Amino acid sequence: MSGTFVGMPAFPEAAREAVADRTLRGNLRHATHTIRAKREKAVAEVSDWAELREAGRRIKDHTLRHLDRYLVQLEESVTAAGGTVHWAADAAEANRIVARLVAETGESEVVKVKSMATQEIGLNEALEAEGVRAYETDLAELIVQLGKDRPSHILVPAIHRNRGEIRDVFRREMGAWGRPAPEGLTDTPAELAEAARLHLREKFLRARVGISGANFMIAETGTLVVVESEGNGRMCLTLPETLISVVGIEKILPTWRDLEVFLQTLPRSSTAERMNPYTSMWTGTTDEDGPRAFHLVLLDNGRTDTLADEVGRQALRCIRCSACLNVCPVYERAGGHAYGSVYPGPIGAILSPQLRGTASGIDASLPYASSLCGACYEVCPVAIDIPEVLVRLRERVVEGGPVVRDGNRVVLRPAKGHAAERAAMRAARWAFARPGALRAGQRLASRTRRLHPRTLPGPGRAWSATRDLPAVPAEPFRDWWRRTRGGEEAE
């Protein structure tokens, strides 16, 4: 079933399949390399990128530091502007609120703007259970929905599909959802975009309820901002009579002026454009322009738990640009599905185990889904030190310790399945604290070196299945140093 991640295998197993899928590897490589080069160019155009990045980091940190105050201010501003604010502690509560709001309109279908928050809470499935059909209107979301697929990228959920695959999905599935694909549809991107335009237009024109997320919410004014490209966002935000926006509580910015930072950094980091084609800003409701009713659902769903960790809370700065995915060598090879979450890639590897906890196999494996190369941190427009948070979460997995889950402080036990590793780490620490023990080990290795195999059985296969073992030298350096006094005496 689309949209669900329950029972996902842990990252290494899921990644193994992806690595072996040549089409997928090719699609991801092509897409990520295309956008990487463009992003670099778009960022290089701005001479004060480092200052914008730093200001973005500070604005977000300040907001998180005073999040309670800004949430209350936002609520007041939105209410004063004619909107209604709802609070949802978790996914189930958010879904209940939205389902009730839709039911009150008497409608049985809604149009949706691409939104990570509603994906995160599984809103479409929850509405389906209430007899409401939710139509995704973003091109990539449409491809995923029609293909009964799962999203694999924050910005471009169908990045794992190439144009030929997209054409096949459109031809096969569009008819069941509404207007069928045009006869003789080819795989040129322009024709595919045209097919989506025709298919969705009838839905936009008759829609009475729109559902969105938001990129930013301004506490001081109550303004919401949606950044998009296609115009489907504008359709959903302005044509229906009722608009429901589900937004994570961390999306707040204190002031209108703060947009001057993020409207410069987000488009360049995300689609590598100077500015995205369309940005919509609205404050409550406006007489005779756009929806008559506006509901804002403020979503926690693990965000306050994340906020409680002094290292991990920086993940809440994220503006969902996806630059970290596009530059990540692991994402490029493992693909988005392996991360078992609507948040894939490096940011997903630090967000999912914090929002959902580390109890499941997939969530406990995500902090290890990185070589800690740091490319993600380098491109992040709000300077999230993703490697630092990954290591922090690895610690949580192997050492356990105090965390906050669902608002309650609990003490995690060290995860099972790391016993052998923990023993090895302790043994290594013991030996490394005693140079004599290290030397004895080195000598034993050197003396037996002719007996060492080139490949290893059991867990050692993880190395030797694809790599030879390094040869052990005749003597370790420290023996040479002692024997020759640092090379001063003959060898």
Place this chain on the structure above:
Amino acid sequence: MRVALFLTCVNDTLYPDTGRAVVRLLTRLGVEVDFPMAQTCCGQAHYNTGYRHEAEPLAQHFADVFGGYEAIVTPSGSCGAMVRELYPRLGERARAEGRGGSLAATLAPVVPKTYELTEFLVDVLGVTDVGAYYPRKVTYHPTCHGLRSLGLGDRPRRLLAAVRGLELVELPGAEECCGFGGTFALKNPDVSAAMGADKVRNAVSTGADALCAADNSCLMHIGSTMARLRTGMRPVHIAEILASTEEVPAV
């Protein structure tokens, strides 16, 4: 100038040639090198795998062993980054856990005087031409921690460019991780191997005789992949190139 060689446990055990090359190179440049025999491991593997508390005694041991030296030089970008970038973090975290500032105070002295080899050559000794001779075609892979944590920048390339006989060729996708990542190579072997294979493919495409880097951990992964793929190309640590002269060529 008297400096301590922090060789790292991996080099000590598996790559003594790199250690000998560093000693030869620095001695040639007039530096008095000591190898404190009590040195072991900086704790990077522990820290990065999530065993921060196991890493702490190793960091303390490092500070005990190296604290008295003017400068500490290491031929490893990642171990250098452990000391420079992550030792301060160990101290901060201990403080945040309510254990006071003693760990931070113990580690603080070694942080600013720890140098990765190419940094030490260019920034402290102020040399880029170290009088080396290495008549081969070489491509250079900047390792992630050297590149992004330490900010080595073009120092290694400038050193290589000054080596007589050496033809330096650009590595396509140079700044992409090779896929080693310490325990990542074991925990995610398929992705790690795929990254390694791509790195080796790019290296082979240059037609170079050797792939050079400033970190033997990454070179172990790349070299082992090269061997398995039977490329005929070999990995070489930058210290071995810089130590090589016409009189005493690298093997």
Place this chain on the structure above:
Amino acid sequence: MSTRERILGRVRRALADVAPDDTPYERAVERAYAREHGRLDAVAAAGLLAGNLADYRARVHRCAEDGLPAVVGRLLAGRGARTVLVPDGLDPAWLADSDARRVPDLAASTPAELDRVDSVVTGCAVAIAETGTIVLDGGPGQGRRRITLVPDHHVCVVRVPDQVVTSVPLALERLDPTRPSTWISGPSATSDIELDRVEGVHGPRTLDVVLVGRPPGGGPR
């Protein structure tokens, strides 16, 4: 306890480790970035705006005030537009050279009715040179948000130099947050197929931007 109280309580407990900080917001965040990337005179700013708009496939036209009706008329005729949406407050002179039937922007119009209109002509609130962006805020001559969305052809008139600013920060200063605004940078586009940009999805597939300067030799308006 209400969910509101529960969430606010969680936030406060989560921040218990953070030292108190009452720095006023104006001083809490250092803003070392530029207000604009290089000061440009009016001619250069208009040139940059035109270049960036064109880079994202908007069609850019330039004329003097008295030439505007002819340009708008030609653009509408070139599309074969038989109907044109006209927002309140639009200078009727702009459409003097077009015989397309005027359709007023009414609250009562249905989306399906708007979908049958060929073109829309509007002004704008401000235009941003560095990013190639026009911003509409529903002011006179701009209309409701949907009228520049549903028709497939949008002609937008920008007054040069009055409505042109160089940068995003300068544009935000000119806008009123209480008015709904739409920022437009080129025609509708998508990067959803292989992360490569293609123009033309749900919004107008053709965006004509007319930069109107002062008449030659004329003084300030």
